[in-house]
Amino acid sequence: MxxxxxxxxxxxxxxxxxxxxxxxxxxxxxxxxxxxxxxxxxxxxxxxxxxxxxxxxxxxxxxxxxxxxxxxAVDLSLALPAKELPALLADGPDGVGERVARLFLGFWEDPRTRGPVLAVVRSALTHEAARDIMRSFVTRNLLERIAAQVPVPAPTLRAELAASQLIGVAMLRYVLELEPLASADPETIVATVAPTLQRYLTDPEAVPATGA
Amino acid sequence: MxxxxxxxxxxxxxxxxxxxxxxxxxxxxxxxxxxxxxxxxxxxxxxxxxxxxxxxxxxxxxxxxxxxxxxxAVDLSLALPAKELPALLADGPDGVGERVARLFLGFWEDPRTRGPVLAVVRSALTHEAARDIMRSFVTRNLLERIAAQVPVPAPTLRAELAASQLIGVAMLRYVLELEPLASADPETIVATVAPTLQRYLTDPEAVPATGA
CATH class of the missing domain: 1.10.10.60 (Homeodomain-like)
Structure with a gap:
């Protein structure tokens, strides 16, 4: 919707x-x-x-x-990244990994935005109907918009790899609450995952040609 | 157990x-x-x-x-990586990212091992008692064993960051089934995430000192 x-x-x-x-x-x-x-x-x-x-x-x-x-509910819960992400990417490749990491960490750090998105993620992981709804939203409003700004081959796969790193951190830090990740300073996490996102989103060598 | x-x-x-x-x-x-x-x-x-x-x-x-x-059930479902991972790490830092990525992808690619682990991951993401059981197992049998082999500062945080990348790929590829990630060749994914794991597990600069 x-x-x-x-x-x-x-x-x-x-x-x-x-x-x-x-x-x-x-x-x-x-x-x-x-x-x-x-x-x-x-x-x-x-x-x-x-x-x-x-x-x-x-x-x-x-x-x-x-x-x-x-x-x-999915729409509302993911409205913030869906709205802000394209502009972050349009600012060009320099530092895009850090900007994306900081946007997502900020989103997950705020309990007001974390609770609702956790609810939809949990539902999507456990129920097919919810999964299909969330997949459709994420593809249309996040992945395709990111991919449109990535000027290297296999942009959608790259967007998904970046998303996988971010959702993985969210699962371990906010859901499973594994220590020391759960208590680490957000800026430590931004600094650590930013180069990963930067590589996935901008490095022509990062994704093999067969992955296009 | x-x-x-x-x-x-x-x-x-x-x-x-x-x-x-x-x-x-x-x-x-x-x-x-x-x-x-x-x-x-x-x-x-x-x-x-x-x-x-x-x-x-x-x-x-x-x-x-x-x-x-x-x-x-958690114990049985995660017995394979719990058993094989320490040996992979003991083989030294060269290529450890690729070895770990290949072990985990192989584990998830095989429906016989994927089904049970998906069941425990889903339960852990949705129920506190299940989460506590899985967290305890993962910490004791995976993260602490990995950390024991990582000769750089903040080894547990590094193990968790590597785990976050792998669990994120599993969520997007096998649970949400986002394309093109869901249909990508496993070797493409290994090649793409291996440098990420390598960096988290071995690069002294990858994790800020404050994250120790």
Missing amino acids: TPDAPRRRGRPSLRSAEGTPAARDRILAAAREEFSARGYDKTSIRRIAQAAGVDPALVHHYFGTKDEIFAA | TPDAPRRRGRPSLRSAEGTPAARDRILAAAREEFSARGYDKTSIRRIAQAAGVDPALVHHYFGTKDEIFAA
Whole structure:
């Protein structure tokens, strides 16, 4: 679901004051809470409606199916990197690894952005429907945008390799909480992984031609 | 649970032919299937016993609690890298990144070893009890053994950074199945990530002193 899809706007209300953009935001916040606390499997439209204090019909009205509200949660959770990343890359190859590493670490360091994205990552790792939704979003809004800025062969594979390093750090540091990685200074991690990202994204020799 | 813990041996039977090492292996195989198919949360001693065709008392007899049978599944699933990795590292720093990358890719490429480890990784990412069990195993049997062979400052942090790259590739290639990474030739991936691992594990400059 893209930010300008009609469903994202507050449509005229059903028949009560519930049908306002504020209610829509409350539903989406409740959905992220529910997906985060219970996982994709155990979250239902009914539970989301209860948590938001609205009628289930209003959840259907704004978001349609459970998959669609999950897609909206993914969209919202990854909106920040999806928005900022292309500009970081457009600034040219010098230091791009460090800029990307710092953006992602900052995103994961902030509990307000970490919680929701952890919820969608966990759901995507454990449920096929959630995985397909997240894969589609990540491909369209992150990987393809990164690849468009990478002026070396196999740009999408390079973007995925960079993403693999970042998601791996996130898993070990924020989910498994392995020490000393979990307590390391964020700048230490930025300094350590930046050359890896720089190599994947810009070094013509980094990815064999067969990987194109 | 270490490979030589008493519980791993077939103890004398309870009172029937069920109580044999073959029954124990069947229970453990059933446990991995159940954890894989249902996740940590929904797997119970009773379901494992049903799937193995034995009495729940026999499951308790061999493995104790659900956490203990999960620990045995982690142990079994990660036995191969836990066994082979230290020797790879002991062969010295030259080419260690490539050897480690090839061992892990081979492990993930083989569906017989991939399925069980995916099951424990998924459980660890979604349930705290499973996470604590896996973290303890990984720290004791992988990270500390790697770190013992790394002759540069901050060896454990370096081992974790190498692990983060490998787990990230596994997540994007085998779980999220992002293309083109999911279909890339394994040797392409080995060639691409080997310098990353080599740098983390052997380059004195790779990790800032503050990360020690």
